[in-house]
Amino acid sequence: MNRFYAKSFAALLAVLLFFTFVSRAADSFLVTCVTVEKPSAKKIEHIVAADGTVEKNMEFPVLTEAGCVVRTVYVQEGEWVGEGQLLADVLTDRLAEQTEALREEIAVLKLQRDAAEKNARLSEETRDRQLARAKADYERAAAEAERAVKEAEEAKAAAEQAIGAFSAGHADGGAADGQEEALAGLWQAYFEKQKACETAARDGEKNVEAARRALEDAEAGVQEEHTAEISRISIAQKERELAGYEALLAADGKITAPQAGTVTAVYLQTGQNTPDTAAFAMAKADGGVRITADIPAADAAYIDGGDAVEVEKDGKVYEGFTVTGIAQAADGMVHVTVTGEAGPEAFRIGDGARITVRKQSGLYGTTVPRSAVYTEQGKNYVYVIEERETVLGRQFFTRKAEVFVLEKNSEYAALKEGSLGVDERVVATAERYIQAGDRVRLETP
């Protein structure tokens, strides 16, 4: 035997043995490791979760008298207070001064009111008297005008009769020169009477019109006088204000919570006057908890008003919450409002809380892990595993199978019936990018 070639032969076998392991190791390293699952029947549960904020709910104002100087504010926003708890107080000596000033002001107003009432009565009497006079003048002018017209008409009628009588007496004889002059005189008298009648009518109308205008002026000249009424209203207002001051003074200037709740806003500042609006805003203790959160618009499709909500805060889960509001927000988000009954001590305004809404679909016959579904050019597909006999034994290869996704959540996707066989193994996860026809290795759990 040729030793050199014999050794070369042995060396070649050794090299080939070495590369047998190398190629196996490289192959194991390069083959993508995948996990597979068989399609199963499942309900698709949509879990929409978001971090929200506890908001004010059922707010009411806490009022106090305006213009009082605030001495101390005892609470701050978000603080839970019981009924009657001291919220703030005002300077009482200043309050007493203000009360006294108000009383004096009321007294002045009352004097003004009395004077105004008296003046009003006098004005009323004067007006009545002037009106009565104007009315009497009017009636008298009307009567005089009527009488003057009547007298003129009677004179005119008498002249007319005279003409008639003269004409009847001289009807059959020819008219003499004296007679014609007499008739002309009668006619002249008639025309004068007629003119006087017209003048009387015209003068009468003029006088009546003047009297009527005087009456109208008398009626219109009456001015409304409300000074007394205004004074009475002002007095009432001041008295109410006084009552408030007196009550506050009686309470030693203390402003207290009218009922239990959370202070949502403080409008007082030490040393400043109390405003004529609310001093505090509070949320009712029995008004429940309101939480708002923004969720992506895509998730909003799975939320309806009235849906039960699970609220998690500080590691504790609260139930009994419901969705009470869904509104569009900016940036493709949807604003969701959740309310429910819960201990107000646990939910302070401004606190963070996580809301979770769970909604289950009907039962789908074919569901696969969401991670198994790939999308390409608007079409969905999954990779299923095929076994093939190869030189290295039975090996697994991927095959692309187009599917129609009916519904999906973050974990599973429901596929149209018949998309996949019940025994087909679907690639759920792959440690590397895979393509159809790739050789893969199944990861054993």
Added chain:
Amino acid sequence: MMRRKKRTAGSVLFSILRCAPVAAAACVAVGPVVFLVTGSLMGRGELGEYLAPVLFGTEGFVTWRFLPMYPTFQNIVELLCDSPEFFYMFWNTMRITAGILVGQLLCGMPAAWGLARYPFRGNRAVYGLYILLMLMPFQALMLPEYLVLEKLSLNNTLWAVILPGIFSTFPVFLMYRFFTEVPEEILEAARIDGAGEGRVFLYIGLPLGRTGIVSALLLQFLECFGMIEQPLAFLKDQTLFPLALYLPEIGAERAGFAFAASLVALAVPLLLFFAGSEYLEQGIAASALKG
């Protein structure tokens, strides 16, 4: 000087003329090996350019370069580091070959010794039967072998290839020839000295017949390493296939890889051939002259 010079030139010319046909034949014989070596060092693009008429059916003729334009070890590296199936089949081949050779050592060698050294009635008939079986092509034996192996539930196992190989008649024939050459006197002397038949076989027969044994094993190795028909007939499972069935499976688009795989597959029997060439020559001579 002039005469000598003329003789030398004529001698050289004569030598050239005499060697030319042999050299041409050698070139033709070595051509495929060179083809393998250069092809395995060519990239896909270069091979595609040269072998396009064969690989892609384009018009024209295949061209070739004996030195690659862009030499690369890509095919070799791919073969060694990224082809576990090649090694799987290679070791399948080695398992089959080793099984057959070991079996022939255990069965064929005693059979040849028995036929050569223990004359019995019908000895020639048995030997004639061996010759007859040796001359029968595999196609004639395939069906009976298949039926027997099927009955033994050995089909689609490596034993389906190994067992018929173990009982191949050619090694017996070859070793028989060498065992008959062992002088009877030496054997008698051993027996007189108290050696049993087993010791005679082990200590006298085997050493003296070593040339025949080695040459038989080498020839059987070469035959088994390139065995195609038997695995095709008796094996269905690809995981059992030997390397000879893998190489044709490599697609035309991986021609460079196929060249590299063929080169490595060639290297193994080639080294073994060179290692045992003297034994092989004697064995072939023995089987040719004394057959």
